[in-house]
Amino acid sequence: METAPESWQAMTPSLAPSISARIRERVSQIETLPTIPTIFLPLLNLLNLPLDQVKVDDVVKLVSYDNTIAAQCLRMASSPLFGLAKAPESIKAAVISLGLRRVQTILLTCSVGRGFAVKEWKINPTVFWKHSLGCAMVCRRLSDKLASADGEKAYMAGLLHDIGILVNCMVFPKEFAAAMEHASREQITLEEAELRSMGFCHCDTGAALAQTWHIADDMIQAIAHHHRPEHSPAAQPLVALVHLSDLLCRVRNLGYGYYERQRVDMVHDPAWEILANEYRALHHMDLVRFTFELDEAIDEISGLVETIFGGASVAV
């Protein structure tokens, strides 16, 4: 793919054309790297199809290419965070008890780490995956609380929201390392440090990559606008949900591994209003208890990251 679709220009209006051209050029090189994710993209695309068009056997077949992923998937399916008390014996059994969508997202989680051949991590990989998986879990729990139908989509959006950080490690390693260093030294937010020193942030590079995947547009919006959901041209409730979940993770020890000097007022964030307009249930949510419940999940999230991303984290 030589050029990103037109719409990407429109999505990031604040970027100078020269910068977005540079991002696109560098991101297009990612595809030429030898380590294209083997099952990640097909799975991601299956997720786009309506449920009645997805066959269980297609999913099982995809997974059977990779024993490790199959094993990790079973481990994850038996986590209390995914709701099974006993480990299922096969992928098929997992599908029967958890549903196809849930198993698809589990599989995606297991393959996403391998999908990215990050040679030089400029952020601690365990920290990064804990943040991503944590955000995914919070997204799903929050959408459950709001009685939203699409918890699995919210989960995926949470898992992938910071994918631009990996893009930065892969194609702008020097610049991103400096931004990361700047952020942790000044204890400011990562996106602020990126914007100050590079002129763009992981939202821009993440969106550029996701555009090449042809995934659902709302997922791309979540990647592109999760720090400013009110600027998103579409899918604002999903973007707002990711935004709030990201903030919550960052103030509960599932952030980027350094102290961010910030006071987060979620209820008065524009994202809260966006979400509340869509889901009345938000008005009755006990945010403090929700926070404590996230604390309870941290150990389990760390354990899952260890199993699933433990191998993938080591730079090759």
Next chain:
Amino acid sequence: MTTGAQAATAAPQARSAASIDPLYRQIRDLVYKVSGIYKTEEKLYLLAGGCERRMKQTGSKTPREYWDHLTLHPSRDGELRQLLNEITIGETCLFRSQPQLDALRKVILPEMAADKTRQILKKLRIWSAGCSTGEEAYTLAMNMLEESAGILKGWTVEVLGTDLNDRSIETANAGIYGDYALRCTSEHYKRKYFLPAEQNKLEVRPEVKKLVSFSRLNFQDDSRMLFMKSMDLIFCCNVLIYFDRASKSKVVDHFFTNLNYGGYFFLGTSESLLNLNDKFHLVHFPGAIAYWKPPLKVGKP
């Protein structure tokens, strides 16, 4: 990060959580609903331990029987109070919540020091409400002293500690603490702000005591509550848990009035206001939750 020590100790307890009677989760939810204290899964064994001690006292043979005692028995309110005592006892120590102190020094103080109206008086008033034996009040004073050459240069700091219990106030005034109360205090602070006392204990140095004053105060005493004016920070940890909804709501309204605009109200780290007050903004700092009294003109952050 600051909570590394907690993470290290959480693992073995998490393992035992599976073996805990599910009824304790029901009790956990009841305790939360009534008091706002939330015992997370890792701390559930503490709640279970407290229940078991109370079960011995009350002669309940099973968690189920004890549950009935807590919910159906004529003395259920009294029993719940006993249980709350059991699970909060001995929790207090100096430097109990590092994330709260980090929020204070890394986020709140820089914000207050930059505030135009506060810059006129250069004065900070902090209230440790329900201070018991004074640990929190002294901790706050020492942390402010650490900033006295930096961000608080030229500022006056006042820390008030109040409690209902006279004996606790006496102990607080003495400012002498043993190993247990000092278990979270670093060598740096021990050396800088304490003097050796009898029986291997340590006594808070006069320059810290100078910042702090203790007095007796009942939160239910409305007229005296009105006198606690112009606070910048209020800490009220594990005290409101004993109050019913109506009196809790009244005390929290007092706190709101007592605070200056832009001031903060902190509860204990596992405590919640249960959506009791909507004038405060619930705000998150890394690892800490607080309630903020917004400035009169509501501007965009």
